[in-house]
Amino acid sequence: MLARSAVRAALTNSRSFSSSAARQTKVAVLGAGGGIGQPLSLLLKTNPLVTSLSLYDIRGAPGVAADVSHVDTASEVNGYPADQLDQALEGVEVVVIPAGVPRKPGMTRDDLFNTNASIVRDLAAAVARVSPQAHVLIISNPVNSTVPIVASVLEKAGVFDPRRLFGVTTLDVVRARRFLAGVTNNHPKDTGVTVVGGHSGKTIVPLLSQTAYGKGLDQETWSKLVYRIQFGGDEVVKAKDGAGSATLSMAYAGAKFTDALLRGLKGEKGVVTPTFVKSDLFADQGIDFFSSNVELGPNGVEKIHPLGPISAEEQKLLDECLPDLKKNIEKGKNFVAN
């Protein structure tokens, strides 16, 4: 009797050990010392799907790591200074990149291109060298250009897999849900919105007509809401008055997207969220990156969903989005090509 229960216990233990071992996930944050990086690192420390957290920045990462490492969750945390990028990337399965400068009042995201393009290019080259199998999540702006930059760098290195590169547009989705809840007086759990296109101004296209509470809005409410979703980032930039752009809500959004990816990677079914990926949806118009609903699975991008039925007004938004998006994507590709 005793022997049999001991065997059963041993089997159960080894089974639970092997299944949790299969879910060991090391996540790196590049830019972990910044306004987004710090709270994002904290939120990832609280995610049970993250077993090891690797924090890198050109300044301040060891301090952030020491601080975050005292949070009483199981994951281990290591911080790496400027000259230890390769060490930070060793064995990582997911790399989240919020490195780069944020906007000041009056700036567009495209104004950040000159500084952030080379930062992202160099970090992507390190990923290609050290952890070419990693899933790469780009937060650094302008996302419409930085994602094509990373794709081109990985492609040049011969390690690009379009299923493993994501532009994080989750903040637009978070804002759309929150703002629609506000104007219709509902709980945000009931006001999810699919946001497609890109991640800046007019390239952000919320598909309100596909939602129960968004489809009946009068014209004026709809227009104001769409504007607020597209330019909500400016509210934060203005209110921070020179001290940067969204950091806390962005850390929340970044942690939310990372969690969705980790759930997909470990085999959860039906994890679907908008993200900016290499996509065929508008490739016939020369636009080969686009954000739409994407199903996430064990290999990253499992399935790219089409837009579905959209209203005439949303078609107009899309018509305005596409030319800008195309320019942003080409700008990113040309930067690496030249």
Ligand code: NAI
């Ligand atoms: P921040 O200036 O507070 O932090 C950026 C961090 O990046 C700094 O700690 C800096 O030392 C680090 N960094 C710079 N060069 C680096 C390199 N080569 N390697 C590693 N780290 C490096 O800026 P914040 O507010 O955290 O914003 C970061 C980026 O995220 C900006 O480009 C911003 O526009 C973007 N962003 C994106 C959003 C999105 O929805 N995708 C929303 C809000 C901001």
